[in-house]
Amino acid sequence: MFSESSVKHHPARFRNPAPLEASKPEPGERLLQQTAFAPAAFTEAAQLIERFGEYAGSEAALRADRSRDLGNFVHFCRWREVGRMIELIRDEAVTGPVH
DSSP: OOOTTTSOOOOOOOSOOOOSSOOOOOTTOHHHHOOOOOHHHHHHHHHHHHHHGGGHHHHHHHHHHHHHHTTOHHHHHHHHHHHHHHHHHHOOSOOSOOO
């Protein structure tokens, strides 16, 4: 039906020219990016940190990936939020007003 000469190949154009690698936020910027956390996220983050130590963030990411693969997007979002909470807890910079 179509010959190779009749098909024009164009480079892919994307609407968002942002780089694929997200830049890592500066210390203290994490709180500014996330407006509110579910109260359970802090509890789950603390439990993961207690159980997995420095690998707690990786465990949260694995659980999020597993939930996404199973099609459970509610739990996917929950584990992503827990992962962000773990990063926030580990952020040693002072954010917000100090009283």
